[in-house]
Amino acid sequence: xxxxxxxxxxxxxxxxxTGGLFNLEYRGYDSAGVALREGDGVTVYKTVxxxxxxxxxxxxxxxxxxxxxxxRWSTHGKPTDENAHPHTDCxxxxxxxxxxxxxxxxxxxxxxxxxxxxxxxxxxxxxxxxLVEDELADGKSAKEAFRAxxxxxxxxxxxxxxxxxxxxxxxxxxDSPLCVGHGDGETFVGSDVTAFLEHAxxxxxxxxxxxxVVTLDGVxxxxxxxxxxxxxxQIEWDADAAEKGGYEHYMLKEIHEQPQALRQALSxxxxxxxxxxxxxxxxPAEYLRSLEEIQIVACGxxxxxxxxxxxxxxxxxxxxxxxxxxxxxxxxxxxxxxRTLVVAVTQSGExxxxxxxxxDAARTGARTLAVxxxxxxxxxxxxxxxxxIRAGPEIGVAATKTFVSQVATLAxxxxxxxxxxxxxxxxxxxAILGDVRGLPGAVQQALDxxxxxxxxxxxxxxxxxxxxxxxxxxxxxxxxxxxxxKEISYDHAEGFPAGELKHGPLALVTEQTPVLAVLTDxxxxxxxxxxxxxxxxxxxxxxxxxxxxxxxxxxxxxxxVPEIGEMSPLVANVYLQLFAYHVANLKGRAIDxxxxxxxxxxxx
Amino acid sequence: xxxxxxxxxxxxxxxxxxxxxxxxxxxxxxxxxxEHVVTAVRDAGIDEIVLVVGYRRERIQxxxxxxxxxxxxxxxxxxxxxxxxxxxxxxxxxxxxxxxVALNGDRIVESDDIERVVDALRETGETTLAVSRASRxxxxxxxxxxxxxxxxxxxxxxxxxxxxxxxxxxxxGFSPSIFDALRETTAEGELxxxxxxxxxxxxxxxxxxxxxxxxxxxxxxxxxxxxNASIVTAETAESAQIDASASVLGDVAVGDDVRVRPxxxxxxxxxxxxxxxxxxNAVVANSVVLPDAxxxxxxxxxxxxVGENATVGPNVTVEGGESDVPVNGRVHADVRLGGVVGxxxxxxxxxxxxxxxxxxxRVDVETGSHADGRIESDALVRRA
Numbered sequence: 008x009x010x011x012x013x014x015x016x017x018x019x020x021x022x023x024x025t026g027g028l029f030n031l032e033y034r035g036y037d038s039a040g041v042a043l044r045e046g047d048g049v050t051v052y053k054t055v056x057x058x059x060x061x062x063x064x065x066x067x068x069x070x071x072x073x074x075x076x077x078x079r080w081s082t083h084g085k086p087t088d089e090n091a092h093p094h095t096d097c098x099x100x101x102x103x104x105x106x107x108x109x110x111x112x113x114x115x116x117x118x119x120x121x122x123x124x125x126x127x128x129x130x131x132x133x134x135x136x137x138l139v140e141d142e143l144a145d146g147k148s149a150k151e152a153f154r155a156x157x158x159x160x161x162x163x164x165x166x167x168x169x170x171x172x173x174x175x176x177x178x179x180x181x182d183s184p185l186c187v188g189h190g191d192g193e194t195f196v197g198s199d200v201t202a203f204l205e206h207a208x209x210x211x212x213x214x215x216x217x218x219x220v221v222t223l224d225g226v227x228x229x230x231x232x233x234x235x236x237x238x239x240x241q242i243e244w245d246a247d248a249a250e251k252g253g254y255e256h257y258m259l260k261e262i263h264e265q266p267q268a269l270r271q272a273l274s275x276x277x278x279x280x281x282x283x284x285x286x287x288x289x290x291p292a293e294y295l296r297s298l299e300e301i302q303i304v305a306c307g308x309x310x311x312x313x314x315x316x317x318x319x320x321x322x323x324x325x326x327x328x329x330x331x332x333x334x335x336x337x338x339x340x341x342x343x344x345x346r347t348l349v350v351a352v353t354q355s356g357e358x359x360x361x362x363x364x365x366x367d368a369a370r371t372g373a374r375t376l377a378v379x380x381x382x383x384x385x386x387x388x389x390x391x392x393x394x395x396i397r398a399g400p401e402i403g404v405a406a407t408k409t410f411v412s413q414v415a416t417l418a419x420x421x422x423x424x425x426x427x428x429x430x431x432x433x434x435x436x437x438a439i440l441g442d443v444r445g446l447p448g449a450v451q452q453a454l455d456x457x458x459x460x461x462x463x464x465x466x467x468x469x470x471x472x473x474x475x476x477x478x479x480x481x482x483x484x485x486x487x488x489x490x491x492x493k494e495i496s497y498d499h500a501e502g503f504p505a506g507e508l509k510h511g512p513l514a515l516v517t518e519q520t521p522v523l524a525v526l527t528d529x530x531x532x533x534x535x536x537x538x539x540x541x542x543x544x545x546x547x548x549x550x551x552x553x554x555x556x557x558x559x560x561x562x563x564x565x566x567x568v569p570e571i572g573e574m575s576p577l578v579a580n581v582y583l584q585l586f587a588y589h590v591a592n593l594k595g596r597a598i599d600x601x602x603x604x605x606x607x608x609x610x611x
Numbered sequence: 612x613x614x615x616x617x618x619x620x621x622x623x624x625x626x627x628x629x630x631x632x633x634x635x636x637x638x639x640x641x642x643x644x645x646e647h648v649v650t651a652v653r654d655a656g657i658d659e660i661v662l663v664v665g666y667r668r669e670r671i672q673x674x675x676x677x678x679x680x681x682x683x684x685x686x687x688x689x690x691x692x693x694x695x696x697x698x699x700x701x702x703x704x705x706x707x708x709x710x711x712v713a714l715n716g717d718r719i720v721e722s723d724d725i726e727r728v729v730d731a732l733r734e735t736g737e738t739t740l741a742v743s744r745a746s747r748x749x750x751x752x753x754x755x756x757x758x759x760x761x762x763x764x765x766x767x768x769x770x771x772x773x774x775x776x777x778x779x780x781x782x783x784g785f786s787p788s789i790f791d792a793l794r795e796t797t798a799e800g801e802l803x804x805x806x807x808x809x810x811x812x813x814x815x816x817x818x819x820x821x822x823x824x825x826x827x828x829x830x831x832x833x834x835x836x837x838x839n840a841s842i843v844t845a846e847t848a849e850s851a852q853i854d855a856s857a858s859v860l861g862d863v864a865v866g867d868d869v870r871v872r873p874x875x876x877x878x879x880x881x882x883x884x885x886x887x888x889x890x891x892n893a894v895v896a897n898s899v900v901l902p903d904a905x906x907x908x909x910x911x912x913x914x915x916x917v918g919e920n921a922t923v924g925p926n927v928t929v930e931g932g933e934s935d936v937p938v939n940g941r942v943h944a945d946v947r948l949g950g951v952v953g954x955x956x957x958x959x960x961x962x963x964x965x966x967x968x969x970x971x972x973r974v975d976v977e978t979g980s981h982a983d984g985r986i987e988s989d990a991l992v993r994r995a
Contacts, residue, residue, distance in 0.1 A: 253687030448920025
């Protein structure tokens with residue numbers, strides 16, 4: 008969740024490094040720093056704050072043509088100047104930046120302190136330069152020293168190191184992404200290609216266990232002590248696609264991109280005349296027919312998409328579906344791994360916990376499927392098959408368009424599995440696919456009512472807390488609506504299955520706590536109206552996203568949802584996204600970079 | 612050089628279609644008017660574009676993004692309140708450094724003509740105005756010339772008083788000094804570019820460039836059909852599914868993921884927007900069908916605009932042809948407009964639409980009804 012950059016070439020490294028950090032900034036943002044190879048030594052600049060704060064600290068230019076940089080999101084130690092990366096050894100000649108967590112750093116630190124090393128920070132990272140210092144003192148070369156230290160580290164990491172007397176950058180990857188960009192007489196390093204995409208489009212992705220040495224001529228990689236060739240891939244998409252395009256925030260841009268994202272998700276995959284879906288998956292029909300269970304593993308918004316999809320798959324494919332928060336996942340008893348498909352849902356494809364769950368499942372022998380937005384991401388390499396949601400880059404930390412694209416893609420998957428298993432007729436499939444194809448237009452209709460949502464947000468923005476309720480497919484949407492509001496407005500928000508309101512949370516409902524209810528097709532609206540009445544009678548204002556005007560009289564504010572069957576709650580979700588956005592914007596929150604959060608969580 | 616394109620206006624004469632999108636986002640040949648302008652600007656060799664957006668700007672921003680898909684750099688200047696074209700140009704001040712071209716985003720022009728303005732601006736450095744001849748000059752700003760110099764501009768003069776048939780074609784070449792000139796112009800209410808031009812004309816500072824190419828204006832709903840028919844060419848997206856027993860004949864544009872069902876016939880002068888569906892045995896002719904619209908089995912849709920995500924039920928008849936259509940209190944006689952179905956409207960099966968019917972957005976028409984005239988958005992039309 009932090010960002011790493013590096014440069015080795017002939018140009019002034021400093022602006023290239025800070026530029027790369029700026030490109031990565033959406034990933035982490037409580038401190039930033041660079042280490043430049045200058046003369047016989049290393050110069051480090053680092054500071055608390057965003058990359059602009061770092062730009063104010065560093066000189067305008069420098070002689071250095073080699074360096075590394077980092078932008079950090081705290082895991083170990085508070086955001087302070089000392090805890091910012093790069094970290095150095097006692098001599099100041101070894102500088103290291105790191106993403107991930109070194110699990111055994113306590114023991115290593117105690118040992119190093121016992122030997123007389125002095126630590127400047129509270130981070131796990133700082134053990135690395137001190138360990139390297141010891142190995143160098145034993146007469147090893149920088150690369151040998153780095154290799155020896157890697158053998159002692161446990162945990163997940165992407166590391167980049169520069170050493171005083173060498174124009175090389177040393178890299179290591181273990182469960183945390185790292186890639187190298189090939190320019191003309193210069194080489195770039197990034198934890199993500201967006202770090203350097205404007206300079207280099209030919210990219211080498213490192214694999215777990217790789218140790219790499221970068222010079223201006225390129226990269227050499229070794230794995231288990233053997234020299235290996237990693238393929239060079241051409242990046243087709245553009246970093247510019249990640250610009251804000253006239254919107255105040257990426258999040259609002261991405262909310263408005265949902266119709267287009269959905270069209271891309273559906274394009275070429277749906278034949279509603281035949282009632283069939285072509286997802287290009289390699290799952291044999293015999294296998295799908297033999298399935299006893301589909302397990303969905305995911306975190307955060309992707310988990311909510313999984314809950315939604317579970318209802319669809321169980322209903323249409325007649326197979327048991329369980330949804331697991333990835334960090335709680337274990338392949339437990341009573342299951343036949345050969346008859347269990349494990350589906351990992353992750354936007355970035357790098358979510359550490361989801362990857363961990365997927366690998367656990369694979370070890371038991373279960374077949375795995377990745378549902379992701381990111382071609383070439385770790386999850387696609389770890390899973391047997393990959394299904395892309397094609398939403399395009401998502402920069403806002405709060406996921407929006409990827410949620411709707413995940414659900415739409417999984418709805419197609421549900422139809423596909425149902426057809427193969429013979430549990431869904433062509434006619435039924437055709438009707439569902441018609442509803443899915445109705446999504447882009449229906450979502451656009453909700454977006455066109457943005458002014459109305461803003462007015463509702465203005466009315467209730469200063470409330471004490473917000474409750475979101477819904478049943479059936481409205482339940483995951485209620486959870487997701489509450490999550491969005493929490494993430495970006497920092498308000499207290501909870502989502503409940505509507506029926507649960509009376510079993511406890513109703514005690515929290517007052518005139519000061521608006522209730523947002525999902526009252527659409529596919530969400531048992533009539534039953535939910537009972538919960539609406541319960542809230543109303545405690546004086547709470549109720550805002551309803553409703554199809555068909557059901558219960559309009561009970562509601563203080565209504566937002567109209569077109570009737571598109573089981574897809575209707577997804578349109579309600581668009582209103583809830585806009586509501587969260589406007590509440591947060593009215594409060595002046597840092598919407599694209601909410602406090603304490605990062606886009607893709609690559610540590611467990 | 613940069614181009615500043617003015618796209619902040621609403622276009623009230625084109626309601627209901629401009630309730631949910633600004634006029635430059637109306638589509639002909641499956642592309643927004645503005646996209647035709649952007650490609651013409653690019654083909655004239657300008658790759659940096661400033662869009663002055665305002666009304667419903669999300670539609671424009673989400674469509675064009677940063678301009679990469681068109682090979683141009685697009686940035687957005689925001690005009691919060693629609694206070695006239697002059698005020699709109701002022702909003703672009705911080706985005707341009709040197710001389711620039713300014714034009715309207717809802718008028719299709721040819722790239723050669725934009726180049727002509729660019730060349731004249733490069734040569735003289737003076738304010739440049741593109742002019743052309745018009746058959747009904749009194750609908751526009753009428754220009755009087757002496758040689759290449761503009762000596763007078765009269766906005767929409769009465770027919771008998773038009774001093775010439777040369778009119779302002781709406782492409783301007785400006786140097787940054789225009790911003791001061793705009794600021795110094797006092798206008799009652801909205802500030803139009805032409806208010807400032809009238810002042811500069813008096814000082815003999817405006818150069819005219821006569822255009823050779825066509826320029827196409829969309830003022831009324833039926834213009835959409837006329838303009839669409841005149842520029843649409845046969846073009847079918849790869850992802851479209853056209854049944855083997857359906858026919859698509861003549862100049863018909865078929866967008867991404869369009870479905871044309873068995874036995875349907877789509878006839879010349881038609882554009883089917885992305886993900887639109889034409890049901891079995893339906894007939895669609897000389898029509899603009901916007902994205903996500905559905906035309907039911909057996910429907911006949913002629914000379915019509917079908918709004919985004921609208922549903923035209925089975926066996927609906929929009930017979931097409933000419934009719935008298937009132938717009939903002941004025942009746943336009945004998946215009947070819949079979950009907951307009953607003954965005955997200957639902958026309959129940961077997962309904963008939965009299966020629967010239969305009970259904971607002973989200974209008975719900977009961978099965979078997981007859982609709983006529985202009986029906987406000989969100990209305991329910993009951994079977995008589």
